[in-house]
Amino acid sequence: MEEMFKTLPQHTCSWLKSMPTLYKYQDVWNTQEFVEGTILAQQNFKADPSDVFLCSLPKSGTTWLKALVFAIITRETFDVSTSPLLTTLPHHCLPNCLELGVERSNENYTNSRFLPIPTHIPYNSLPQSIIASNCKIVYIYRNMKDVLVSYYNFFREKDKIPVEDAPFEVAFDEFCHGISWCGPYWDHVLGYWRASLDRPEVILLLKYEDMKKDPTSNVKRLADFIGYPFTIKEEEEGVIENIIKLCSFENLKSLEVNKSGKLFGDHPDSTENRLFFRKAKDGDWENYFTHQMVEKIDKLIDDKLGATGLVLK
Numbered sequence: 076m077e078e079m080f081k082t083l084p085q086h087t088c089s090w091l092k093s094m095p096t097l098y099k100y101q102d103v104w105n106t107q108e109f110v111e112g113t114i115l116a117q118q119n120f121k122a123d124p125s126d127v128f129l130c131s132l133p134k135s136g137t138t139w140l141k142a143l144v145f146a147i148i149t150r151e152t153f154d155v156s157t158s159p160l161l162t163t164l165p166h167h168c169l170p171n172c173l174e175l176g177v178e179r180s181n182e183n184y185t186n187s188r189f190l191p192i193p194t195h196i197p198y199n200s201l202p203q204s205i206i207a208s209n210c211k212i213v214y215i216y217r218n219m220k221d222v223l224v225s226y227y228n229f230f231r232e233k234d235k236i237p238v239e240d241a242p243f244e245v246a247f248d249e250f251c252h253g254i255s256w257c258g259p260y261w262d263h264v265l266g267y268w269r270a271s272l273d274r275p276e277v278i279l280l281l282k283y284e285d286m287k288k289d290p291t292s293n294v295k296r297l298a299d300f301i302g303y304p305f306t307i308k309e310e311e312e313g314v315i316e317n318i319i320k321l322c323s324f325e326n327l328k329s330l331e332v333n334k335s336g337k338l339f340g341d342h343p344d345s346t347e348n349r350l351f352f353r354k355a356k357d358g359d360w361e362n363y364f365t366h367q368m369v370e371k372i373d374k375l376i377d378d379k380l381g382a383t384g385l386v387l388k
């Protein structure tokens with residue numbers, strides 16, 4: 076691996092401390108840890124046909140998707156007043172990240188079924204056995220401008236860098252050159268989007284903005300797709316609405332664990348849980364983009380996605 080890394084294109088993010096060098100492997104920018112994890116997963120991971128994968132580009136709604144899926148699949152074991160989500164970060168409820176090494180488990184939550192496996196690995200770099208086993212994949216995506224603003228603020232705050240020392244313009248330029256964690260953004264989204272057209276029976280795409288507008292039908296689709304459909308009785312009893320409330324941004328953000336807990340405990344590189352719950356506002360990009368930036372990114376989105384039929388604006 077060491078020899079291989081010397082041959083890969085590298086980029087040092089000047090405005091970040093916590094993500095100093097990104098490497099371009101299989102046309103994707105990522106940290107050394109995640110590139111190594113991807114390679115190991117590609118070499119060793121043996122999918123089970125019943126595995127379900129929760130895929131996303133960072134900052135596209137991963138935390139929300141994990142919370143919803145966890146609440147859906149554990150609803151026979153817990154109700155909304157006993158759910159582990161009340162005391163546990165969603166990333167810890169569904170902890171097995173494919174690129175960080177998977178040990179399948181059900182954590183005694185779902186009887187015999189395994190917990191879904193989250194990953195940020197792009198579609199084209201997924202281990203072949205996931206595709207060959209026809210595993211189900213849920214992909215959540217979000218508009219590029221809000222992803223960029225979320226990404227910028229997450230890392231800036233994680234590193235405690237004041238705004239004046241981390242110019243948004245620098246992050247913007249990098250992002251527009253495709254350089255970001257798991258970037259280019261457009262390749263990540265297009266990879267899963269194209270795959271969902273080829274294999275709609277096993278790949279479900281969820282759009283963050285649509286989920287905000289109409290959570291009920293999207294949560295129903297999600298539950299159906301992953302094999303935990305709601306019964307009519309559950310629908311009448313308001314189980315879907317209760318899950319939506321439990322997993323709402325406002326509720327999760329207000330919980331003590333998500334205000335004061337840390338992702339990796341007291342490890343020096345740990346991340347405060349609160350950073351996963353910033354604003355969750357559609358269109359927050361308007362507070363960051365200049366007129367020229369809007370023009371530039373709209374043109375970029377048109378260039379990259381215009382001919383594909385995928386609408387992101």
Ligand code: PAP
Pocket residue numbers: 131132133134135136137138139142221224225226228322323324325327351352353354355356359
């Ligand atoms: P990750 O990839 O690092 O896990 P991810 O969860 O994908 O991050 O993205 C974080 C964004 O989701 C944040 O957006 P913002 O920066 O624009 O505020 C975060 O606020 C938002 N988010 C977190 N939880 C929820 C939720 N329950 N509902 C809606 N949005 C949420």
